[in-house]
Amino acid sequence: MHGKGPKGSLRREATKAGCPTIIIEGGEVWKVESSVADCMTRGIFNCLKELDLMPGEPNIPHAQAIIRETRWLRAERGGFMSMHVAPGDTVVKGQAIATNSNLLAEDQNRLEAPFSGVVIGMTTLPAVQPGEPVVHIGRLANPKSARRHEKQIAGDDVQRTAHEHLATNIQVTEASDRPADETSP
Numbered sequence: 077m078h079g080k081g082p083k084g085s086l087r088r089e090a091t092k093a094g095c096p097t098i099i100i101e102g103g104e105v106w107k108v109e110s111s112v113a114d115c116m117t118r119g120i121f122n123c124l125k126e127l128d129l130m131p132g133e134p135n136i137p138h139a140q141a142i143i144r145e146t147r148w149l150r151a152e153r154g155g156f157m158s159m160h161v162a163p164g165d166t167v168v169k170g171q172a173i174a175t176n177s178n179l180l181a182e183d184q185n186r187l188e189a190p191f192s193g194v195v196i197g198m199t200t201l202p203a204v205q206p207g208e209p210v211v212h213i214g215r216l217a218n219p220k221s222a223r224r225h226e227k228q229i230a231g232d233d234v235q236r237t238a239h240e241h242l243a244t245n246i247q248v249t250e251a252s253d254r255p256a257d258e259t260s261p
Contacts, residue, residue: 172251
């Protein structure tokens with residue numbers, strides 16, 4: 077993600093002081109996932125090699141997406157989220173991302189992608205309260221960019237494996253054809 081970072085963050089303060097920074101985040105909270113670490117290690121080694129601080133040629137991944145805008149989709153109501161996407165998935169504007177249901181399994185509302193992008197983060201907890209973050213989406217240029225990004229990831233063993241491993245704690249379900257608001261009593 078290309079950006080200054082939040083106020084008071086190390087990234088923003090270091091950049092303001094003239095020190096370029098790279099922040100690495102990946103995987104589920106409180107876990108070290110080896111396939112995600114492999115992606116991060118490759119990226120660090122590539123930076124060091126590009127700066128001639130380490131011998132060798134960079135191992136450039138098949139796909140790189142520069143994300144300049146992100147948005148967290150937040151729960152509109154309390155309930156239980158059924159996820160329709162997994163971490164790393166590409167999405168197109170208007171695509172169903174998650175459906176919120178009440179205790180009786182009645183759909184209350186559905187979150188949809190505000191733009192074409194890639195899922196860069198999401199909750200792994202099914203229960204939500206109003207306003208809680210559910211899915212973090214990074215904007216890609218357009219729907220064609222989303223499809224192209226998906227194909228490029230499939231051709232890169234390191235990224236494909238990480239994508240597969242990130243989704244192991246998420247149960248992804250198909251979205252109903254009807255908008256959630258129409259299925260509510």
